[in-house]
Amino acid sequence: MRVTVRLFARLRDLAGTGELVREVPDSATVHTVWSSLKAEMPALAQYERTISVAVNAEYARMAAAVHDGDEVAFMPPVSGG
Amino acid sequence: MAQVAVTSEPLDLHAMIRELVRLKPDTTYEGLKPDTTYDEPAHGRPGDGAIATFTGLVRDHNQGRRVRFLEYEAYEPLALRALARIVDEAQAAWPAVRLAMQHRIGRLEVGEGSIIVAAMSPHRADAFAACRYAIERVKQIVPIWKREHFEGGEVWLEGATADPDDETARRAAYRTACA
Numbered sequence: 001m002r003v004t005v006r007l008f009a010r011l012r013d014l015a016g017t018g019e020l021v022r023e024v025p026d027s028a029t030v031h032t033v034w035s036s037l038k039a040e041m042p043a044l045a046q047y048e049r050t051i052s053v054a055v056n057a058e059y060a061r062m063a064a065a066v067h068d069g070d071e072v073a074f075m076p077p078v079s080g081g
Numbered sequence: 082m083a084q085v086a087v088t089s090e091p092l093d094l095h096a097m098i099r100e101l102v103r104l105k106p107d108t109t110y111e112g113l114k115p116d117t118t119y120d121e122p123a124h125g126r127p128g129d130g131a132i133a134t135f136t137g138l139v140r141d142h143n144q145g146r147r148v149r150f151l152e153y154e155a156y157e158p159l160a161l162r163a164l165a166r167i168v169d170e171a172q173a174a175w176p177a178v179r180l181a182m183q184h185r186i187g188r189l190e191v192g193e194g195s196i197i198v199a200a201m202s203p204h205r206a207d208a209f210a211a212c213r214y215a216i217e218r219v220k221q222i223v224p225i226w227k228r229e230h231f232e233g234g235e236v237w238l239e240g241a242t243a244d245p246d247d248e249t250a251r252r253a254a255y256r257t258a259c260a
Contacts, residue, residue, distance in 0.1 A: 008156055009226035010237040052224070052243040057158035059245055073156055073224075077239040080153070080160075080184060080225030081137050081196055081216060 001026055001068035003033060008075050011051070014043045024066065030055060031062040033072050050077050084180065085164035087155050087225070089187040092194045094134060101181040101199055102126060129201050133208035135216050137196040139189045143238075146231035153186040153195065156224040160184065163223040166245060170218065171200070171211045174255065178202040178211040184225055195227075214258035221250050 005020050012018040015037075024033055030053050038045050053060050054073040066072055084104060102125055125132060139151050164182060171180045182198040189195055196219065200211040219225075222245045227238050244250065 006156065008224065009154055009228070010239070013237070050239075050242045054156070054159050054224075057156070057162065059159070059163075059243070073159070075156060075224050075243065076226070076237070077241055078220070078222070078224055078243045079227045079238040079240045080155075080223045081220045 001028070003028070003066055003069070004071045005033060005037060006071060006073040008073070010076050011044060011047060011074055015041055028066050029062065030060055030064050030066060030072055033066060034062065034074065037074070044074075047074075047076055051075060052078075084168050084182075085161055086183040087157050087160050087164070087186055088183060089185065092136075092183055092185050092197045094136060094194075094197045094199065097181050097183055097197055098132060098134070098199050098201075101179055101201055102129075104179055104181070125201055128203055130203045131201065131205035131208040133200045133205065133212040135196075135198040135212050136194045137216070139191050139193050139195055141191045143229060143231070146229070146233070148191060149230045149232060150191065151189045151195070152228040152230065153184075153189060154226050154228070155184070155186045157186075159224050163243075163245065164219070167215050167218045167222070170251070171214055174214065175200075175202065175207040175211045177204070178207050180211055180215055182215055182219070184219070184223065186225065210258045214254055217254035217257050218251070221247075221254060 007015050007018050052075045055064055056071050141148050168180050179201045184196045198212050198215045200208040202208040221241045222243045229236050
């Protein structure tokens with residue numbers, strides 16, 4: 001199945017893009033998506049312990065299941081205000 | 082929800098307060114006159130005793146660097162949900178308060194407003210507390226980032242790992258608000 005991956009701020013800079021589409025196994029979780037992304041772009045690994053994740057623009061956990069067509073977002077620590 | 086917004090336009094505190102005054106007439110305030118009565122920015126509804134506001138500004142220095150300008154980026158749909166969640170949290174903690182806030186994105190020059198928060202309530206203590214709580218929570222859980230362009234370089238600023246379910250962080254914001 002296919003998911004759209006969204007990356008923000010420094011993660012977007014490190015990846016060179018803010019949006020990409022990836023094939024993942026049917027049983028994939030957010031963690032599966034992150035792991036394959038990390039394998040593809042090792043520079044992202046430095047954010048392993050500090051990212052937040054969202055599925056379809058709702059905060060989610062790494063263990064959350066993802067489904068075909070989902071938008072999975074990875075976000076570095078926030079700095080609004 | 083008109084109460085929260087993420088916008089690339091300059092922020093207008095008075096317009097937001099006017100919206101807030103119109104918002105959700107309290108059921109105890111029967112027989113209100115038409116909303117046009119409340120168009121003056123410094124007016125509330127009859128039961129209101131205070132408007133507390135906070136405006137965040139782009140400062141010309143940060144951690145020893147001379148800041149030229151900031152660029153704000155948001156994950157907009159989630160940022161709106163996170164802002165709405167903060168409004169809900171504040172209204173749960175201070176039921177008499179009505180809260181609104183807007184965050185600006187895009188390029189902001191030194192001196193410009195990046196965020197506005199307004200809290201209206203019958204009494205000032207609740208208004209001040211809810212206003213402070215809201216800005217503390219924004220810094221914890223709203224997916225917005227600032228890229229600082231300073232003399233000699235640029236850097237993404239990173240604060241808190243956003244986790245709206247982190248009760249320790251939420252309680253810390255509450256304690257700060259009530260200090």
